[in-house]
Amino acid sequence: GDIRRHLDNEPVTAGPPSAVYRTKKFVRRHRNAVAAGLMVGVSLLVGLAGFAWQARVARDRADQLEQVAKFHAEMLGQVDPHVAGRLLTEDVRTKFGAALVKAGVAEGERVRQGDLFEGQWKRVNDTDVARDLIDRTILKPAVDAIEKQFKSQPSLDATLRQTLGERYQEIGLFNAAASLYSRALETRRRALGEEHPDTLLSMLALGGLLQSQGKLNEAEPLIREALEKSRRVLGEDHPDTLTAMNFMGLLLESQDKTSEAVRYVRGALEKARRVLGQEHPFTVKAIANL
Numbered sequence: 001g002d003i004r005r006h007l008d009n010e011p012v013t014a015g016p017p018s019a020v021y022r023t024k025k026f027v028r029r030h031r032n033a034v035a036a037g038l039m040v041g042v043s044l045l046v047g048l049a050g051f052a053w054q055a056r057v058a059r060d061r062a063d064q065l066e067q068v069a070k071f072h073a074e075m076l077g078q079v080d081p082h083v084a085g086r087l088l089t090e091d092v093r094t095k096f097g098a099a100l101v102k103a104g105v106a107e108g109e110r111v112r113q114g115d116l117f118e119g120q121w122k123r124v125n126d127t128d129v130a131r132d133l134i135d136r137t138i139l140k141p142a143v144d145a146i147e148k149q150f151k152s153q154p155s156l157d158a159t160l161r162q163t164l165g166e167r168y169q170e171i172g173l174f175n176a177a178a179s180l181y182s183r184a185l186e187t188r189r190r191a192l193g194e195e196h197p198d199t200l201l202s203m204l205a206l207g208g209l210l211q212s213q214g215k216l217n218e219a220e221p222l223i224r225e226a227l228e229k230s231r232r233v234l235g236e237d238h239p240d241t242l243t244a245m246n247f248m249g250l251l252l253e254s255q256d257k258t259s260e261a262v263r264y265v266r267g268a269l270e271k272a273r274r275v276l277g278q279e280h281p282f283t284v285k286a287i288a289n290l
Contacts, residue, residue, distance in 0.1 A: 079134055081171050085126030088133075093118065131171050139164060139173075143180070154191040155198075158184040162202055165209075174213055181206040195233045197240060200226045204244055211251050220255075223247050237275045242268045 096117050100110045142164055150157040165180035185202035192199050207222030227244035234241050249264035272280065 079138065079167060079171070081127050081131040081134060084130035084134065085128075088130055089121065089126045092121065131173070134171065135168075135173060135176075139167060139176075154187050158187040158191070158198070158202070161187070162205065165205065169209055174209060178206065178209055178213075181209060195229050197234060200230050200233070200240060200244075204240075204247055207251075208247050211247070211254060214254075216251065216254055219251060223251055237271055239276065242272050242275070245271075 093114075097110065097114055100113060105113065142160075146157055146160050146164075150160065161180045161184040165177045165184065168174070168177035168180060181202060185199065185206055188196060188199040188202050203222050204226040207219045207226060210216075210219035211223070223244065227241070227248050230238065230241040230244045245264050245268035249261045249268065252258075252261035252264060
């Protein structure tokens with residue numbers, strides 16, 4: 001018995017076999033199967049480690065891209081066509097004068113030509129010139145870059161479009177802003193869901209823009225939906241809900257529903273005072289809307 005069992009790599013029964021002893025015997029008898037199992041196990045571990053590493057890299061990259069997007073948003077937020085137009089006018093005047101000096105034009109003639117040039121330049125609205133220049137050289141290339149580089153990252157794509165839409169709205173290019181808001185909303189609905197806070201913000205931004213353009217029938221369902229879902233998802237006192245209440249009040253005012261409008265605006269103001277404080281920018285703005 002025990003000798004044959006030993007020769008067959010089976011546990012002997014002369015004494016109580018230990019776990020290590022039984023394991024050794026099993027490995028000898030099933031060497032190929034054990035080796036294959038080990039290979040599979042190692043492969044799985046390597047695969048899991050690789051997946052974890054890739055996931056970490058992806059998260060790090062996503063965080064970095066979000067930081068870059070935030071930085072670009074802050075930089076674009078400083079673009080002001082009025083300031084840019086004034087600086088453009090000053091720069092053109094200075095360079096025209098320097099060109100006359102370089103050409104050797106006499107002082108009296110320089111004054112005459114300078115006055116003529118300034119009179120002609122005043123025919124141009126320098127703010128409009130700066131706005132168009134900003135659009136062509138900064139904003140449109142940024143939109144093209146989003147199209148090419150972030151197709152596989154819908155959340156970031158939507159964030160960047162939303163940011164550019166805000167810049168377009170701020171400088172008065174409302175149709176371009178509406179197009180960007182619409183794409184951001186469509187992408188967030190698909191990628192994040194109908195009730196995600198970012199989706200609701202896009203919905204509200206588009207509704208507010210349409211309302212400011214006088215497109216009340218298009219704006220109303222968006223603002224009402226954003227308000228309803230913000231109340232349910234975020235709560236009555238959340239800043240986004242208060243913003244939606246304020247938007248609803250402004251919309252109702254545009255529809256000559258004054259008493260209902262005041263109810264929404266006053267409600268947003270009272271909650272803002274309690275939740276955010278009297279000096280918070282939202283509270284100050286809500287007071288101005290009354």
